[in-house]
Amino acid sequence: MVEEIIPEITIKDLGHDGRGVGKLNGYTVFIAGTLPGERVRARFTKRKKKFGEAILEEVLDASPQRRIPPCPVYPACGGCQIQHMKYPFQVEFKRDRLVQAIYRIGEAEDFPPPGVYAAKKELNYRNKATYHLQGNNAGFFSRQSRRIVPHKKCELLTPQANLIKEGVEELFKGRKLRDGKKFTVRTSFSHNQSLLILDAAVKTQGGWEQIITHLNQENPELVGIFLQGKGKKPGRLIWGKSKVEEKMGRYSFQLGPETFFQVNPEQREVLLNKTREIVQGMGLKKIADLYAGAGVFGINLAEYAEEVMAVEISREAVNEGKRVVKENGMDNIQFYQGEVERVFAKLPRDIDCVLLDPPREGCHPHVWQIIEEKNVDNIIYISCNPATLARDIAELQPRGFRVERMDLVDMFPQTYHVETVVLMSRVQK
Ligand SMILES: C[S@@+](CC[C@H](N)C(=O)[O-])C[C@H]1O[C@@H](n2cnc3c(N)ncnc32)[C@H](O)[C@@H]1O
Incomplete structure (x- = not known):
């Protein structure tokens, strides 16, 4: 060094x-x-x-x-990057980053300034965290290396999640752990429930009974412990149930270990409201909700369209979406399980609005060609990464699309992550 x-x-x-x-x-x-x-x-x-x-x-x-960062291990821990900034300045930094990305990478010159929606809660907002186990501690990787930084409590999480982490640490104390073992705590704010998801590599010499009793005594809101599968081997439920219940918009979703869900319950409602504002009054016939997860957007927006088609790779998420649709007697939503890059091409033509919500890597390049073939006129792009959003905007502009509206919803205070919803409409055929 x-x-x-x-x-x-x-x-x-x-x-x-x-x-x-x-x-x-x-x-x-x-x-x-x-x-x-x-x-x-x-x-x-x-x-x-x-x-x-x-x-x-x-x-x-x-x-x-x-400002003085709220967390004592902030200077070393890699989990947060901008705690030393006053919160309004964090939001300003994100706004600037978004605009610069759209301008430089997206090569867009003429686009409306983003609406900016700061979080009301800048701490204790996250409903999910994945910890790494090393030595006697569980934590997040340091900024400088793959060594974890031990901490008492994480300020972004709930007291319940912090307690469960402490309980797991306690259980593994004194055991020789090889690196690479992880566990995830998923918490439902609306129903005060938590699920502990252990990595397949976690070995429990003491047996499950000891673990269950120990964790359950301290954490009455813990509803289940799930052990993930290895490779193609399915995971198994160790105790309790494998799902927590979460609300988004008017609907309740039962979230299993594999189903993606937005991590900030308050701000995800703001995000949903922004998408709702966009589609309301558009008089849409067909919406394709691509990278749909459990269909949280498609299901909540279904009242504004004649038909919604949701495409998602995770079978668990698709099954949950179908369950919600059935439970609520909705008859205008179809789920398709598979990769967007393959399934989207098989959907009917004349889709008038596509909702894209891809992972950080952005959309698969095949998506652009299919958007042209299907005569899509409007695209609502929900992004958690301005760089790939801007790259994808650069793909869409030569195809006749322009950025009509942009909203930055701060889902991740204290970190550099930026969540945006963008409306692009076709101005030329
Ligand atoms: C950012 S999440 C959004 C999920 C959902 N829209 C929501 O807000 O809850 C991205 C989703 O894309 C799914 N996914 C990733 N790659 C995919 C692919 N190639 N085809 C279909 N779905 C994919 C993931 O499983 C995940 O559910």
């Missing part, structure tokens, strides 16, 4: 991941935990040809946007 002190450097800008960027005789240096306008002392950890990385040693001249 390169150990070299930078006695003084001025931070000029922020990188996409929230790190401060300074110049040392023209050489770019990234320093986590710093803010534009600050003068800091830092120490190099990496020196590459084009840029270097350094860690903050001392703030010599602080920005008015700096």
Whole structure:
């Protein structure tokens, strides 16, 4: 490791991941935990040809946007990146990042400024976390390495999730654990339930009874413990039930270990309302909800269309979507299980609105060709990654689509992640 002190450097800008960027005789240096306008002392950890990385040693001249981070392990833990920023500045940083991505990567020149919806709760908002077990502790990876940073409680999670994590730590104390073992705690805010999902690699020498009794005594809201399968081997329920109940919009979903669900219950309602505002009054006939999960958007928007087709790869999520549809007596939604890049092409033509909500990597490139073939006129793109959103906007513009509306909904305070909903409409055939 390169150990070299930078006695003084001025931070000029922020990188996409929230790190401060300074110049040392023209050489770019990234320093986590710093803010534009600050003068800091830092120490190099990496020196590459084009840029270097350094860690903050001392703030010599602080920005008015700096604050004391709420979490004591923030400087070391890789879970959060921007806790040192006052919350309104975090949102401003995200807005800027989004606009820059659309402008630079998306090559869009003329687009409306984004509506910005900050979170009311900047802490204790997350309903799901995956912990890594190492030594006697469970936690998240450090900023610098794949070693975990032990912590008492995570400020982004609920007290219940923190207690379950403590209980699991307690159980594995003193056992020789090889790295790579994980567990996930999923919590339902609306129903005060938690589910513990253990990685297949977790071995329990003490037997399940001990684990169940121990965790259940301390955590009455724990409804089940699920052991994930390995490879193609299915997982199995160890105790209780394998689902927690969560509400989105008017509907209740039973979420199993594999089903994706937006992690911030309050802000996901804002996200849903923004999509609702877009489709209301459009007079839609056919909506395709692609990368649908359990169909939370398609199901909630079904009243604004004659027909909704939802496509999702996870069988568990599709089964849940079908269950909700049946339970609510809805007759205008069809679920299709499979990959969007294969199934979308088989759907009927003349779809007037496509809702895209892909993972961070963005949409599969086949999607653009199929959008043309199906005569799609409107696309609602829900994205958790401005870089891939912008890349996909760059694909759609030459096909005659323009950005008509953009809303940034802050789903992930304290982290650099940005959630956006964009409406693109076809202006040329
Ligand atoms: C960001 S999540 C959105 C889910 C849903 N719209 C929601 O908000 O709950 C992305 C979803 O895409 C699914 N997925 C990933 N790759 C896929 C693919 N190639 N084809 C279909 N679904 C896919 C994942 O299983 C996940 O449910």
